[in-house]
Amino acid sequence: MQAADLPDNETQRLTALHALHVLDTPIDEAFDRITQLAQDLFEVPIALVSLVDKERQWFKSHSGLDTCETSREISFCAHAVAKNAPLVIENALNDPRFVDNPLVENTTQIRFYAGHPLRPSEGLPVGTLCLIDRKPRTFSQRDRQLLKGLAGQVEELLRQHQMRRSLAQTTLRYEALFNGSATGIIRINRSGKVLDINPFALTMLGYDPQEVIGQNVAMLTPAAISARHDSFISDFLAGGEPKVIGRGREVEARHKTGYTIPVHLAVNAIQNEQGHVVEFLGILTNLSNIYDASQRIQKEQSLLKVLHQGITDYQALMSGERLWTFLMEALRELTDSDYALIGEVLPTDTTNALKIHAITDLTWNPDSRHLMEQLRSGNMMLTNPHSLLGRVFAYGEVIITDDVYSHIKRGGFPPGHPRLTNYLGAPIFSGERLIGMFAIANSKQPLNQALLDWLQPFTDTCALLINLYRQMAEREQVTRDLANARDQAEQANKAKSEFLSSMSHELRTPLNAIIGFAQLLAKGRREPLSDKQQRQVGQIEKSGQHLLSLINDVLDLAKIEAGLTPLSLEPLLIANVLDDACSTLEANIDAAGITLSRAPLACSWQVIADYTRTKQVLLNLLSNAIKYNCINGTVHIGAEQSGDSLCISITDAGCGIALERQHELFEPFNRLGAEYSTIQGTGIGLAITKELVERMGGQIGFKSQLGQGSTFWFTLPITDQKANPPQPIAATSNEIIDSSSPAYKLLYIEDNPTNQHLMEDIIEDFKHIQLQTVASAELGLEIMRHSPPDLVLMDIHLPGMNGYQALDAIQQDAKLKHISVVALSANAMDRDLKYGLAAGFADYLTKPIEIEKLTATLKRFLAVTLKE
Template sequence: MQAADLPDNEAQRLMALHALQVLDTPIDDAFERITQLAQALFDVPIALVSLVDHERQWFKSHSGLEICETSREVSFCAHAIAHDAPLIIENTLNDERFADNPLVTSPPHIRFYAGYPLRPADDLPVGTLSLIDSQPRHFSQRERHLLQTLANQVEELLRQHQMRQLLAQTTRRYEALLNESATGIIRIDCTGQVLGINHFAQTMLGYSDHEVVGQNVSILTPAAISSRHNSFISNYLEGGEPKVIGRGREVEARHKAGHMIPVHLAINAIHNEQGEVVEFLGILTNLTEVYAATERMHKEQSLLKVLHQGITDYQALMSGEQLWTFLMEALRELTDSDYTLIGEVLPTDTTNALKIHAITDLSWSDESRHLMEQLRSGNMVLTNPNSLLGRVYAYGDVIITDNVSQHSKRGGFPPGHPKLDNYLGVPIFSGNNLIGMYAIANSKQPLNQALLDWLQPFTDTCALLINLYRQMAEREQVTRDLAAARDQAETANKAKSEFLSSMSHELRTPLNAIIGFAQLLAKGRRDPLSSKQQRQVGQIEKSGQHLLSLINEVLDLARIEAGHMTLSMEPILIENVLDDACSTLEANIDAAGITLTRAHLSSPWQVIADYTRTKQVLLNLLSNAIKYNREHGTIHIGIEQLGDELRIGITDSGCGIAPARHHELFEPFNRLDAEYGTIEGTGIGLAITRELVERMQGRIGVESQPGQGATFWFTLPITEQAIAPGQLSSEPGNSDSESGQVSYQLLYIEDNPTNQRLMEDIIDDFDKVQLQTVASAELGLDIMRHSPPDLVLMDIHLPGMSGYQALDAVQQDPKLQHLKVIALSANAMKRDQQYGLAAGFADYLTKPIDIEKLTATLNRFLKLAPGEES
């Protein structure tokens, strides 16, 4: 036996079969008559309408055969489906495909088979009309044609069956839509008569079916338009512009009881096959809950608006004394009330009293008007606990009544008092404390628990605002106290600044002599020192410089804390700063036997920073890496880009730091117990470094583990701005010398004898500079007037006339205005230098004297040729 092959379009064929909805349906007389006719017409014992399913063949009609289906594997019809063509087998025993088929070798012992494909839709074969005989026979061409004709009739029956099924489904859907829909549906004929109304519409409008069907639909419309309703239909039928038909709109429908119900109405015209309007279908959606929800939403929005404005505009409302009036009017609108009040509860020795902050005007006479003014101003409080108000503010009770005149606690109203119908009094609690109340009267809304619950956010907001109001006086007092504390802090800060300035001056004056003479002794060429003396002098200078650096760090920290640290933010090349810092510490690195390496820069990175302060950051971190390194250790400077930042890391090979103590590193004066060791320092270098980095919009941090060294890193913002040309320029040269001048006169005004001798020893190395020293500004001015010098060096703190007063005298004297006066002072704070330059000093040098800087300054102002200072 050979089973039939599956056709290429098997999936589509099965879909077409199932769409007929005919499988496993009851016996149908029309199909039975076709197969009986086929039996008689062809004189065969069996005639079938066979439908080939996925794994079976099912017989819609099986005249002469008791079974109603077989497996597809033994099906003859499956072969006709596979080839999509008529299948005629005149003797099955002579056909190897069927000779051993169970239907051939066993009952019904098929010897003859003729099957014609059935294609009721999309030309897809779903089955066959089949003829079966137990004897072989010849099948003529005429018989073939007759079989095709009968098959066409079966196809039509299948199509009609499908249409009946679809129509039945449509009918069921329509009936469900009409009768079970949660929307009102009304059928109307072309004269406006109601043909049908579904249950939902009956319930919505209060009618029964027999009360509406047969009546004109105008009974369901508002009286204002019921008389014109029929004209709407006739106008549409005559081709007029539709107003409702074919469009949706919100209208009102009339309930049987007479009240109106908001609905959304959509009317559709139903046409027959000729395109004529035969009836109308009205769809009504009840909008009652939607309208109610919208109203609730508007109320909620109004409430939220009040709460939001009361909180966010509290300061403005309170400053304008409008807060309580605003809340009172909002409460009146929210509750549709004629009268409202809001008050604050004031505890007394006996019972609570009520201070009214806002109240609707209830005055009806001059006397009552005066009383209202007293209540509003807060000059009068209410104390009677046994009144409608008193029960609320004295005991915290909620009072609700719809009949004020009959309430036991109403009290008496004087003649002329406005009539009060209903009343609601609500206490305002903050925790367990009764702090206020509000009341409404003559409300258009029902006064009940639902209203109280809805007003709860308003009540809570009033509690918050009363607490804020109570805190106003306290806050004002705190503000006054803070102002006094601020003034005291500013005074203390000023005193601290003056102390630091004084300390700086007093410490720098002796350091000037210590460092200056040490430098002179070390550089002396006329009386050179021995090696031992050189070491001793070097130690003196080193200790002096260390003390000077400690002073500078303390002053830097003080300036940062006081907010007086100014930065000059500009594009700088990070490589230039690194070169500068490494060059400055080159001798220290060599002396410590440390190997310094730097990462190769892939590009000339530019950052936005203060050049001097960036160098200071690098010097601080590199100095620490030198001090806390191991013997013959290493330092590596790494640079990498992190987004829009440049990260500079200083990695040493020292003993490392425990992560638990990393946060202590940047605390001022915290040296992590290093103060007990041999390494010198104040413990504020990293604190200053962090402040400088953060003020330059950077970040700083540390990565370290004990025994693995440490990496201190910081970031600066990257920029692509052009580098200012002036950044690359050097100090003005000294090439513009006047070789013809024999000598220069330098006047030095200084009252300290030690500093005088130091300056004399320094100038002694300048062959073409003659120094004249005086101890007061007055004497210096006399010398300037009688024998003007080429340059003046002047201390600021002098006996009698100060340096600034002397400078002013020089600037006011036309004969002396050309003189260049350089300040040389122990006042070394940044503001001192800025003030000095602004006052008119040509330059501002600080003590202790930096001999190299002094030399460069003298070269610049006296225009000495190279070598003339030696």
Template sequence: MQAPDTPPNEAQRLQALRELQVLDTPTDQAFDRLTQLARDLFDVPVALVSLVDQNRQWFKSHLGLSAEETPRCVSLCAHAVANDASLVIADTLDDARFADNPMVTSSPHIRFYAGFPLRPHGDLPVGTFCLIDHQPRELSARDHLLLENLAGQAEELLRQHKISADLARTAKRYEALFSSSAVAKVRIDRAGTIIAVNAAVFGLLGYRQPELIGQNVAVLTPPEIAAHHNTYINHYLAGGRPKVIGTGREVEAQHKAGYRVPVHLAINAIHDDAGNVDEFLGVLTDLSDIHATHQRMQKEQSLLKVLHQGITDYQALMSGERLWTFLMEALRDLTDSDYALIGEVLPTETNRALKIHAITDLSWSQESHKLMERLRSGNMMLTNPDSLLGRVFAYGEVIMTDDLYQHKLRGGFPPGHPPINNYLGVPIFSAGELIGMFAIANSQQPLSQELIDWLQPFTDTCALLINLYRQMAEREQVTRDLAHARDQAEQANRAKSDFLSSMSHELRTPLNAILGFAQILANGKRHPLSDKQLRQVNQIDKSGQHLLSLINEVLDLAKIEAGRLPLSIEPIHLQSVLDDACDTLAANANAASITLLRCRVPANWYVYADYTRTKQVLLNLISNAIKYNRVNGRVEISAQQQDSTIWVHVTDTGPGVAPERQDELFEPFNRLDAENSTTEGTGIGLAITRELVNRMGGEIHVESTLGQGTTFCFSLPVVRDSAAAAKPPSNAPKRAASGVRHERRVLYIEDNPANQRLMEDIFDDVDDVVLQTVPSAEIGLEVIRGRLPDLVLMDLHLPGMDGYQALAAIRRHPELKHLPVIALSANAMQSDIKNGLEAGFDDYLTKPLEIDKLLDTLQRYTPSRGSA
């Protein structure tokens, strides 16, 4: 038996078959009528509509044959499909291809076969229309033409079947898009009458479907708009410019209960085949949560503004005797209250008393006005512990009620007193001591524990200001004491850092001269050096750079051992810090002909660590792996999670380290005889790395095989809290988008993680700028030498080399001396700015950072280049 061949376009043919959506569908009378007609016309027992699938032939119609499908390998139709031509076999027993075919030798005992390929779409045959007889017979030319016409009719039926399936699917989609949509949708006719609504309208506006069908759509709009609603539709139908139709905007819808719901309304005009407007579809998106969030944000901003002004303008407010009035009015605004008071709790011989500093005027008569003045002036103390105020200032209780007139502590209101609907009294504590209270009445907000919690920053600020107020009489002495304590602390800090400062200054001063003159000699144009002299000068510069690196690492190690290196432990995104470190050293790896392979870890892997110091650990390990490697070697970074820790592995293909000497790797200044090689190093990088990992709660190990390479692995604690890990990584440098767009590259040298995040957030909205952040000037200089940025933002107080020293190193280099370098510092005195500009910075920006000024400075020194 000869099995049918597989057509060269089999994949496309099978795709065309599946797109018909006919396989395994129920019996269809239209197809059966067609095959019955063929049986009658040709007087044959079997007529089939056969579709050749991947491993079978399946019959859409199989009159005269009980089987619904057969294997493809025994299918005669598959031969016709493979050759993409009609196939007529007068006697199968005389054809060597089919004489031993099971379909011939056993049921259904095929002796005659005639099949014509079915191509319902294009030129891809998906099956055949075929005739089968149990006796040999011939097929005339007229019969062949008739069979071809029947096959054409079968092709049309297949096309109609696909159209019906597509229409059914489209109808289901429409039903899902309209009736089952979670968004409220309304269909109206040209007259504005509602003809259909979905279930979401009830959830949004409270109306059920029968209540709206046949009503004018104006029933869903506020009264002031309802009367003009039909005018808008008629205006649009008359060709006027649409205001909502086709554009969408935020409006208010009228709820069945009478209140208004903020929504985004989008109305689309639906046209008939002639292009005329047949009906309109309105889509209403609930904006209630967004509006509520906006109102909460406004409240939060108001709260922050009050706290900021209360603290920063304390002296001015106090000198003008406006502090307490400012706080009271702020409290009223924050809580939407008619009345408020703020007072200070003072101890008495028996209990406590309340001295009112500010109170809203509640007077209703001449006498009550005088009483309010006495209370406001502080000449009158409140001492009753069993009143609504007394329970707060005497016992520190929170008193909250929405029915003041039925409250057991209400002492009664005289005739004419303004009505009080609700009341909230909150005690103010400082270090467990009751020092004050505030109260509000007639608040438009619901009184609840949630409101009290939200006001806690305000309460804490009041506690701070009350304490400051109490200390005014002793302010000068406190100021002197603070100044004396500050002087002592500064003197102690200076004494602790004298050695490090002296070492840094005394060693860097001659070293800067050595490196500077070496570069002058190397780059001299008037008196060029010979090749031998140039090699000697380059050796001076190389050795000087090595000494400078040693000095910086010694200072860094000294800070760690002295406990003077602060860490900011927080959840950090592991992939971000891995990419950041690899991107920084990519140029170094390329220069050394080393392949740098980085892993991709799961997106939800976060660790508790200091981002800057974790990056420093990675930079030290990857840099060593590049330096101590073989030519055309490989460095691979990988990670795996074990219980509550994540282990990061840095593997190289270098010479390896003998097992008996691996413990020496972490000893300061021990380079395992590498000092006799051409590879530069200080010998304390791994010592610093181990101290940093240990201080971040991790471990570090080394595994090495002589002649095969070395793996350093360190661990960090896993972040288990999904909420803490939900924050997107903010420390990693922003990357350039792919494409041909010319982008401005800005290098930011800053060791403070919070400042790094702030700058990255700022530059996130600047489309054509790529920001790269590094934690030290030393790393920054390496990045600049690897790839020149368009601008450098430089913090002045940096670990190791400070901003002034980094600027000097940049200006000494002939290729870098014109690079724009902007100082960024919290030293904001005029003398600081003057010193920075005189030192050679192109500009000097101060902290807190003014974003507009930063962006103006960026545009001034690196104008946008646009697209290529």
């Protein structure tokens, strides 16, 4: 036996079969008449309507056969379905596919089979109309055509079965929707008569079905439009513009008792197959609850508007001193009152007092107007605890009365006072604390607890605003105090900066002469000094430079503390900085007889830091290790990684630091008693070091034991970024200017005679430069106009016109503005240099003058030629 193959579209075929919803349905006479007709027409004992399911074939009609289904495996029809083509077996015993089929061998004894596929939907075969005989027979072409025709009838029956089922389900859904809907539904015909009405609409409008069905739908509309209702329908049917049909709108429906109900009406026109309107379907949604809620919402919106504006516009209302007036007027509007007040409760030594922030004008004569003005300004407070107001602000009671003049707590009203018909006074609490009150009079609403409860959000908002009002007042006072403190701090800082600048200028001016003349004496070629004199002059210059370094340290600390020291944080190799610092102090180390040792460093260690400031930190710590060491002592530099930081340590073999004074170590100008020793210093190096390390994101500390030396350490953040290559350091030049070069005119404007002599002595060696010195800017300008110099060196602090004023005059003069002007000043702070360069000075040199730097400046601006 050969079972039928599965069709390629088996899944779609089964879907189409199941969509018919015909499997396992009861006997249907229409199908049986087809199979009986087939039996009679073809004179066969068996005719079947066979539907091939996934694992069986089921017979919708089985004339001449007792069973209603068989296995698909032995089904002849499955072969017709697989080929989707008619199948005719004239003698099954001669067909190898069926010769051993159980249906051939058993009592059924099929010998002849003819089946035509049934394709009721999309050409998919779901089964067959088949003929079976127990003896072989032939089947002509005419027979095939007749079988095909009968199969077409079966297909139509299958389609009708599917349509009837779909229609039945649609009807059930419609009935459920119509009868169970939570909205009113009314069917009316073209003339406006009610065809049907659902239970919800009957309940909503108060009718029984027999009172409405068959009547004109106009009976359900208000009297004002019922007479015109039929014209709405006729106009629409005549092609007029629809007002409700197909659109929907809010209208009123008439209840059986006569009152109107707000509804939303949507009317749909129902058309037949020819597109003609046959009836109308109206959908009624009851809007009564929505309308009631809308009225409540409108009432609440007025309250919410007040609350929202009071909170969101609080700052603007408070800044314009309109907050309390706004709240008072809102209270009047919310309660339909003629008069209202809002006040703040302030405790006193005896009882509470009321400070009125806003009150409705109650004036009736000049005296009362003056009283109102005092109350509004807050200059007058109410303190009587026994009046209608006092019971509220003194004791926190709620006072409500509709008869003010007979109330036992009523005070007297002077002649002319506006009449008060009712009164409500309510306290305002913040937690348990009484902080304010409001009152209304002559309200057109009933004054009762319900109104007070409805106003509770307003009362709570008033409590919030009073607290905010107080906090703002306190904040404004704190702001004023902070502003005063800031102004004082800025004045102190300005005075400090001015003092530092002045000190720097006053000290640098004499140092300019001391260091300058010392350098000239040391470098004199025409009258060279003896060795002893060289040592003496060297000592003068060394002492001057030391004094200058002390001044620079003081200024450096002041700038760091003020945050005015810029840092250039970038990746750098710590080994390069250590090499640079050790090289700088090599002479000091040798002179002190110190043995310096360094732990091996990983070449890859890189930190994020400022190169110059890191070197300054190392120089400060190494200098201290050298100065405070023992004779022929040792200094060891170590480095190790600690988490994300690199720790650099410097250990000396000095006398150490006493435990009881270690907490003073980083205090500026505190040398812990070393000021009485022969070791020079200011006591601010460690303070500067600490500030620099912390500003670079590191930490600093130390370990020390008296008599056993000290270890100072600091950390810097480690980074994986690539370090920039170290910048070459410009070599100090001992170049001199070639005397064979052409002559240049140099004008030096300086009022200090010592500094004038110093500059004359410096320029004396430069034969090609003609120096002219003047003591004032005014005289310098006159000389420039008559004999323009090639370069001007100018002090800033000059008698009369100062250096900046003179520079401005030069820049404004078309004949002089091409002349380069270099500032030479004792004002040596960073801000002085930045300001000077920004003002237009070609360069800014500071005192004490460095001859090498001056030489480089002359070379740059006079284009001189130098030789060794």
